[in-house]
Amino acid sequence: MEIIRILLRPLHSWIWLDTARRGRKLLRFAEIEADGGRDLVRAAEVTPDPLLRRLFLFHARDEQRHAELFRRRGAALLKALPGSSRSGLRADWLAPGERGLDDLRIEELKDGALLAFLHLSEKSAATDFASYRDVLERDSSTRAVFEEVLRDEAYHMNYTLSQLVRVSPEHHRVLLWRTRLSRLWKGYLRLALALASVISGLILTILYFTVLVPFGYLAKRAALQEPTGWQPVATDRGSSLDRQY
Amino acid sequence: MKILGISAHYHDSAAALVIDGMPFAAVQEERLSRRKNDAAFPLLAIEWCLDHAGIGPEALDAVVFYERPMLKFDRILTCALRAFPRSWRAFPKAMKNSLGEKVWVRGVISSHLGLPRRKILFTEHHQSHAAAAFLTAPTRRAAILTADGVGEWATLSIGLGSRPPDGAASITLTRELRFPHSLGMLYSTFTAYLGFAVNEGEYKVMGLASFGRPTLVNEVRRLIRRTPDGAFALELEYFEFHTTTQRSYSSRFIDLFGPPRSPYDPIDLETPEGKRFADCAASVQRVLEDTLVDIACALRRETGLPDLCMGGGVALNCVANARILAESGFERLFVPPAPGDAGCAMGAALYADRIHFENPDRMAPDHPFWGPAVDGSALSKLAREDGQSCNEMTDAELIDRTAEDLIAGRVVGWMDGALEFGPRALGHRSILAAPHSAEMRDRLNRDIKYREEFRPFAPVVPIEVADRYFELPPGGARLARFMSGVFPVRPEWRSRLAAITHIDGTTRLQTLEQSMAPRLHALLESYGRRSGIPVLLNTSFNLAGEPIVNRAVEGYSTFRRSGIDVLVAGRTRVVKSASSATRKEKIACSRSVAR
Numbered sequence: 001m002e003i004i005r006i007l008l009r010p011l012h013s014w015i016w017l018d019t020a021r022r023g024r025k026l027l028r029f030a031e032i033e034a035d036g037g038r039d040l041v042r043a044a045e046v047t048p049d050p051l052l053r054r055l056f057l058f059h060a061r062d063e064q065r066h067a068e069l070f071r072r073r074g075a076a077l078l079k080a081l082p083g084s085s086r087s088g089l090r091a092d093w094l095a096p097g098e099r100g101l102d103d104l105r106i107e108e109l110k111d112g113a114l115l116a117f118l119h120l121s122e123k124s125a126a127t128d129f130a131s132y133r134d135v136l137e138r139d140s141s142t143r144a145v146f147e148e149v150l151r152d153e154a155y156h157m158n159y160t161l162s163q164l165v166r167v168s169p170e171h172h173r174v175l176l177w178r179t180r181l182s183r184l185w186k187g188y189l190r191l192a193l194a195l196a197s198v199i200s201g202l203i204l205t206i207l208y209f210t211v212l213v214p215f216g217y218l219a220k221r222a223a224l225q226e227p228t229g230w231q232p233v234a235t236d237r238g239s240s241l242d243r244q245y
Numbered sequence: 246m247k248i249l250g251i252s253a254h255y256h257d258s259a260a261a262l263v264i265d266g267m268p269f270a271a272v273q274e275e276r277l278s279r280r281k282n283d284a285a286f287p288l289l290a291i292e293w294c295l296d297h298a299g300i301g302p303e304a305l306d307a308v309v310f311y312e313r314p315m316l317k318f319d320r321i322l323t324c325a326l327r328a329f330p331r332s333w334r335a336f337p338k339a340m341k342n343s344l345g346e347k348v349w350v351r352g353v354i355s356s357h358l359g360l361p362r363r364k365i366l367f368t369e370h371h372q373s374h375a376a377a378a379f380l381t382a383p384t385r386r387a388a389i390l391t392a393d394g395v396g397e398w399a400t401l402s403i404g405l406g407s408r409p410p411d412g413a414a415s416i417t418l419t420r421e422l423r424f425p426h427s428l429g430m431l432y433s434t435f436t437a438y439l440g441f442a443v444n445e446g447e448y449k450v451m452g453l454a455s456f457g458r459p460t461l462v463n464e465v466r467r468l469i470r471r472t473p474d475g476a477f478a479l480e481l482e483y484f485e486f487h488t489t490t491q492r493s494y495s496s497r498f499i500d501l502f503g504p505p506r507s508p509y510d511p512i513d514l515e516t517p518e519g520k521r522f523a524d525c526a527a528s529v530q531r532v533l534e535d536t537l538v539d540i541a542c543a544l545r546r547e548t549g550l551p552d553l554c555m556g557g558g559v560a561l562n563c564v565a566n567a568r569i570l571a572e573s574g575f576e577r578l579f580v581p582p583a584p585g586d587a588g589c590a591m592g593a594a595l596y597a598d599r600i601h602f603e604n605p606d607r608m609a610p611d612h613p614f615w616g617p618a619v620d621g622s623a624l625s626k627l628a629r630e631d632g633q634s635c636n637e638m639t640d641a642e643l644i645d646r647t648a649e650d651l652i653a654g655r656v657v658g659w660m661d662g663a664l665e666f667g668p669r670a671l672g673h674r675s676i677l678a679a680p681h682s683a684e685m686r687d688r689l690n691r692d693i694k695y696r697e698e699f700r701p702f703a704p705v706v707p708i709e710v711a712d713r714y715f716e717l718p719p720g721g722a723r724l725a726r727f728m729s730g731v732f733p734v735r736p737e738w739r740s741r742l743a744a745i746t747h748i749d750g751t752t753r754l755q756t757l758e759q760s761m762a763p764r765l766h767a768l769l770e771s772y773g774r775r776s777g778i779p780v781l782l783n784t785s786f787n788l789a790g791e792p793i794v795n796r797a798v799e800g801y802s803t804f805r806r807s808g809i810d811v812l813v814a815g816r817t818r819v820v821k822s823a824s825s826a827t828r829k830e831k832i833a834c835s836r837s838v839a840r
Contacts, residue, residue, distance in 0.1 A: 235417075
């Protein structure tokens with residue numbers, strides 16, 4: 001892992017160098033942390049285990065605090081920029097936030113599976129955040145945000161693992177491996193969906209500029225002739241409920 | 246006859262079940278899935294409605310979807326073509342979005358519920374709004390006005406509803422305005438410009454408007470031209486919502502009103518920038534109100550009827566509703582508890598029952614409580630597991646203790662009976678507090694609701710004494726039944742009702758009849774005996790970004806994560822222990838983790 005971290009360092013340095021991108025990424029992280037917090041609240045609401053309920057609620061509160069930290073710092077970075085500098089590539093795929101809870105179906109998971117998922121998700125986020133912190137030597141405020149978040153991530157990793165061992169003493173290793181495989185599968189699905197989206201977008205764009213050109217012309221002409229103001233509703237228009245049109 | 250109504254796929258999915266002509270159950274998907282404004286196909290809501298009735302899908306006589314999906318697709322495709330070639334980025338997104346699931350609704354419903362396709366029916370979007378407004382209102386004949394962002398093509402419709410005592414009900418929509426000319430889209434464009442989320446932040450614009458002056462009315466009027474027939478048309482060069490998915494206003498709009506607000510910057514009303522945004526909000530609010538009042542006045546002249554039923558998302562604008570009631574000439578204005586798209590599930594089911602199947606008309610119960618009931622014993626179990634102080638008591642004891650809590654300045658989470666259908670907490674899933682001091686308002690905004698300081702809170706008052714504290718015009722008490730109107734607090738009470746009096750001296754009042762929520766009514770009376778003022782602050786039981794709570798466990802988790810002091814569910818009362826939710830408890834938890 002350490003070798004990968006070292007190899008990725010130049011890439012992360014490049015990603016986090018641009019202030020606008022840094023601000024936007026932090027705002028994105030804020031959204032993800034807030035979503036994760038809500039999922040943890042749901043986890044607290046569905047678990048039958050009172051200790052887990054309390055731990056999940058604390059964890060949710062930490063995620064909300066992280067969201068606020070990221071949001072404030074991201075907004076401050078963007079506010080300091082002139083308006084024209086605010087756009088740019090966010091590079092989400094190359095430097096992700098704490099993803100993993102995004103497509104989780106909390107209600108369908110048992111406590112053990114959820115804890116395994118949370119543990120690996122926190123571990124992966126902690127590794128990523130540590131990399132980002134290391135390349136932010138010139139932005140001490142953003143670095144401080146990551147440091148504060150990382151302190152909590154360490155606690156989250158520890159409690160999720162120890163609770164996993166408590167609720168599933170016999171099978172915790174199996175659960176961790178199963179979750180690793182599930183994360184891999186979800187990663188593949190995300191990639192496949194993104195690819196499918198790009199291909200379908202391309203096909204539709206080609207159709208738009210070829211097949212739809214004459215229809216576009218006709219639609220524009222028809223729009224010019226359309227009257228404004230009240231339009232009468234034909235008395236029989238809504239009479240049949242069988243039609244979809 | 247058992248008819249299920251469904252609204253889905255855009256925002257606010259919901260299901261509603263009508264049995265033998267009467268509403269039986271209705272719930273928004275977000276209340277069950279716990280995802281705010283959940284737009285997914287409402288499987289959980291459908292499942293709950295059917296379970297509650299003790300029937301399976303095969304027992305349904307019809308399932309009615311709240312709009313016509315192919316007609317909506319027609320509008321989306323036509324608009325993309327009209328904007329050619331500027332719509333080239335929006336086109337693939339719009340097609341992928343529509344062709345994925347949204348146009349195959351008949352198949353989706355049929356496969357989920359295992360029903361033959363002939364049992365699946367479709368109403369028009371504004372027919373559903375009209376039915377939700379008219380067929381649930383206690384009136385026999387009324388004018389109907391529905392307005393929202395857009396349905397299939399219609400954005401605003403007017404018509405007539407009739408329910409003769411011994412005949413068949415009818416709803417006739419006579420004319421409409423069509424996309425892109427939309428009051429809802431005008432307001433949503435300003436919502437986006439002011440940095441709030443569209444379809445969610447519109448009520449923030451309404452709250453912010455009170456802090457500004459309508460100095461930009463002339464500029465807003467340049468965006469919306471009145472047509473000679475009394476309608477209006479948007480000047481489309483100021484908008485982009487009909488051509489792109491990136492933003493809803495154009496560069497010309499920015500030239501006219503200045504740079505938009507970043508959603509991440511707080512609104513500081515002391516700064517010129519903050520005042521500009523408040524003035525923008527006040528100006529668009531004024532233009533919206535003026536336009537609606539004009540249309541309602543014309544409708545009143547045309548129909549000569551004393552009653553008006555309003556539906557659609559625009560009917561959530563309580564300030565506009567109050568002006569319509571005061572200025573249009575209508576004597577009574579009925580707005581249902583769920584005038585938005587969720588309410589269309591109920592409207593579609595009622596429309597099919599009364600109009601399509603021609604079943605005899607029946608007056609629907611006049612309340613919003615159609616969702617799952619809360620279980621007090623579930624709260625007792627949770628609280629005891631967590632070592633919280635918990636008591637179960639009789640109704641009388643509980644009401645007295647809660648009144649004492651409120652007198653002592655405690656904030657109470659109040660869960661009672663069945664969940665409300667619609668966006669307002671009307672006394673069954675509410676956070677209640679003493680309404681007397683501005684400090685209470687600030688505390689609620691800061692420690693409990695975690696929201697902007699300019700947001701006002703609403704009061705609830707027994708209907709029989711409402712007029713003593715609030716200036717209610719004729720018909721005002723009715724409009725306030727479901728918190729659908731904003732009315733002035735009487736000047737002599739404003740200082741003693743500071744937490745619920747907005748900066749302009751008004752408030753979004755709920756007038757409560759004893760029969761609608763007897764326990765809350767008793768609590769108001771008990772509180773009134775102690776404080777001299779039977780008025781309570783009533784805000785929805787949720788935290789920012791979350792749906793209103795449904796079950797006891799959700800109320801409990803909200804209670805644990807916020808500054809709520811006391812939680813009541815059914816006959817169970819839980820008081821937050823002093824050490825609860827502190828760092829100390831986290832350390833205690835950590836120790837048990839280590840063990």
